[in-house]
Amino acid sequence: PDPGKPVIPPLRAGWTLRQDIPGDAPADVARRARQALDQGAEALGVTIRSGDTPGPGLAFPEAAAFRAWLTPFRTVPLHIDADGPPGPLLAAWLDMAGPNAHGTWMWDPLARGARRGRLPAPAAFDALAHLLTQTEPSSSVRVLGIDLEPYHEAGASATQELAVLLAATHTYAGALTDRGLSPRNVAHHLHVRVPVGTSYFMEIAKMRALRRLLGQVLAAYDAEAGRVPVLVQAVTSRRSMTLYDPYVNMLRATTQAAAAILGGTDTLTVRPYNELYGRPDDFGMRIARNTQLILRHEAYLNRVVDPAAGSYYVEHLTDALGGQAWSLFQAIEARGGLMDVLRAGWLQQQIDATRQARARQLAERRRVLVGTNQYPNTEERLPDEVLSAPSGSAAPAVRSTNERDAPSDGDPIAPLPPFREAEPFERLRRRTEAHAAAHGHTPTVYLLPFGHRALRSARAHFARNFFGCAGFVIDEGDGFDDLDAAAEALTGVQADVVVLCSADDAYRDAAPVLLPVIRQAAPGAVVVVAGYPEDDLDALREAGVDDFVHLRSPVLETLEAYQQRLGIGEAA
Template sequence: MSDQQLADAATPTFSEFPPTPYEEWRKVVDKFLKGAPFEKRLITKTYEEIDLQPMYRREDVAGLPHLDSLPGFAPYLRGTSPLGYVTQSWDVAQELPCATPAEFNAALRADMSRGQNAVNLVLDHPTLSGVDADQAHAGEVGKGGLSISSVTDLAQALDGIDLETTPIYIQASASALTFTALLAALVKQQGKSLAKVRGAVGMDPLSQLARDGHLSRDLDGIYGVMAQLTTWAAANAPQVQTITVQGHPYHNGGASTTQELAFALATAVEYIRAMQNRGLSIDDIAPRIRFSLSVGTNFFMEIARLRAARLLWAKIVKAFGGSEQAQKMSLHARTSAWNQTVYDPHVNLLRATTEAFSSAVGGCDSLHISPFDELLRTPDEFSRRIARNTHTVLREESHITRTVDPAGGSWYVENLTDSVGRKAWALFQEIEKQGGMVKALEAGWPQKQVADTATKRAANIAKRKDIFIGSNMYPNLKETRIEPEAVDFAARQAERAAALSQYRASANAGQKQAALDTLSQGGNKVEAAIQAALAGATLGEIAHAARADAKTGPTITPICAHRGAQAFEALREAAEAYVARVGQRPQVFLATMGPLTQHKGRADFATAFLAVGGIETIYPAGFTTPDEAADAALASGAKAVVICSTDPTYPELVPPLAQKLKHANPGLIVLLAGYPADHVEAFKAAGVDDFIHLNANCQSLLSTLQKKMGVA
């Protein structure tokens, strides 16, 4: 035999090992479960109503229609480019929520030289509403985003940025016309080519409506502007997208991944129909749409969702008669704001890392990774650097950019992609039956779907089935808090007003008014708005003139935005306010009964449970008798006592201990660590007020305890 034949003979192949039948595996698993139901212990039920199996097999992907698709080919489930990130990675499109143009530019120039390669403009509320800074409420100027009121402001914010080579994404929503005018005017003033500008100045009125509950003008007028912007961009700025579809309002309301995706797709379809009604073709419209989705911590679910999003979008565009090129989805991802926490904020680093990883594996085109401190302050240089470097580590050190569709072929991911797609499609079809997204929002259907899911999430968070490290589990009462930044809003507005006053004074009043009159008279609003900007009109003046013919906008019930950890953060805040008033943390005495091995497990659990509410425990060595424990508890001055021992010892220990405590101090709160079901009623009769255990509603119990202790 040759050396090669000998080597081949010595190397086992998979065919030599007989496969283990699934039934044999189940028998072994059932033995380990010791009678516990397989479906309850090993099948995970998700908010998407998808049952996740503990193991996936080849049979689970049999017959899936998308398995033979390739990257760069319709329906683009595996990516819109044949080589994925191998030739071009995602855009590092970090949001910089700086308040003023000067602050924004300083942060942008620093970050663009250290890894960021796209501008991602988040605007403050007055700018989004088309209100100049000196006309807005002082407390809103620069809050949560950049204040821009003129071409000069925009020039200052983007100083040093080559708009012909750097993509720019502007979350403009209802101010898309005015912001396009400012951007186009700036490009013209710089002698640059609009044809080379790449990015998006996206309108997204329905997402704004879902978030705020109202729009400043009628949808018919908004769609008219959207059509004009889209037509203008196709002719003058072909690499600029004009329509954005944001799933963030639904995500931030507590929606499931399939709900966010379905509502985003339904919104996009609403825009397609509105644009078609105004003479645009599907091949003109679809490439102008940019989706922006929030990505949460359910790692594989999010990968599957992004892959399914491309598949469903291609299916929709194809149904409208769009070409294969038009079927490609443009997809921005943002790590979740809903998942972020105020307490133990450095954990946000870890959350954002997993979310960013799933975004990249899922194949996003651009990505924002939230700095860990964005809830508390304008992110500083350190937190921005860590967020940027997370992009770099994913690109340069994890090597996921060297593989096209790295999750592709996984039986789990492929099956989950199909399940997510089917669930999202069913929701999408339900909205279609209702007449589209506008009618569904007016009827309150998406709001109810999100609210129902948010209620389920809240119940699981309260019982700590869903965990927020540092908030409802593993709190750190000794953490050094990052204090929210103090902002002098009046001084900020005064600074912005002074800049605006100087800008207005420099304009030729006659030319500016003539341009604004032309804009208010209708016709081609885009070119008229650009000419007004070039003539020195401010954002507010352009917006006012453009809305001269506007009718009253719609009003609906908005999606209630919140964060998952807020209820537990409120408990901690109440405890900290108590410390400020009293000088020490609220305290609970642990009546630890018997030797260490008898009480330690439950005493430790009770200590961690109470710490979630900012409550300290007095943790003595074990007591030998109920009388001894009661005397020590009463002497401690604590307003609550937790009895800690084992279920077998409780019938003997609890009644005399609880009765003595209640007799001596009727207002004392007596808790029991554990939930001995056969004795619950008897222990309540003896004086036990509540039980601390794994299945307890932690948020409700601690809220009640704080009120009774005078903390809240």
């Protein structure tokens, strides 16, 4: 891309506050939609499924039923997620709302096929061409959607997401212009859904680079098309959401929302913090709305167009990210384009490598997910209905329509399965909770801080966070200045794991004093040293120490080994 080309600005200062309304009962969805509008939402998102297709969302067997449902919302911007072309529904919407019709129809056959494992057939592009000819270019309803969620949820990086966006835009623009549509018509109907992750500055740069790069792809077809502002719809990431400590999801969503706004999104959806538990309740929906209202009315993020412009760091990051994405886009095109790299499995391999690298960073705690692999709430237990669900399952009431199976003529490909970053640690904790439910006992880790006050406190803090990630009960003794007091405190301790917490040079003298007391009080306990005293490892093992945990310990792998050692199997 031309590094000197300015970022195409958003349509206006500020953004439209969108709230998605889940559900499959039209009356209930309408009630919650009215409530959302009364309390600050400016646009609605709903899911519509076709005919008898199973899955979440509203089903309207005929256009008249859709018109009746839509009547109270005919002047409200409406964003529809669908599993196919609209058929008569779009015509009913445009006819009823007239010039007040405003919104989008999100049906992205490429993204849907990438997730499901089937490429779209040529008939899908024919249907898109018909859809665009059915809608006037001047209409405020955009019907050519590109959805980056399947790629993001499969683990794609910001660079990969942008490259896929460019490749998808090129694929659709080429197919539709071949079918007689003008590039300007394509550009006027284009809208993009962009998930926003937790890397704050990177996500700002991604949003800004998106407009610059898209404009250059469209300009290759027609200079005027390259100047058409693209409607960008940001949504907070599901990939970073957690089942445990769900209130932290509110904080993540706040930083993600701010990044989307500073990056210039036109429409923003904040996911309810408790979405993973099933259909979010009214409180979760209210907090999601209020997150945006605070950013608007109290933080005043709606006052400036492109507020990050001129920041050396953000501008440099935007340029670097744009350059990397453009290079990857060229690599995709050199391999035949998006359809061909999906057919060959090349893109899936690239995204999977990124996902695995991120998973390793989380497993080794080189990347932190607060409340999951660091600073866990050890008192928390999942609700029974969540604990009894299949491990790693998503809440069916809120899954994207792109995940649903449907007949297709396209070639089979390797799918892009969604994953959440917290899932491995959540499986770990769920196994512990299932074991406790089955046996009436949650494994207990007793921390014994002694010796140097600052070092024992630091080591106890480390061990608390380390073992707490597995959902074990953490019992911590008072700090002890001498070994006699520490040994006395061990009398009567009932624990499955005992962790000695002190300075490295204190363990050699402490082990002969403390180990016999531990073996007498808790004969089957695993004795662990917090730290890695290299000079004394052999002596400590000979004294009876079973293991060492330290900063270089791979957290997930180590805790899985402890579960096996304690007889904890797979969660039901």
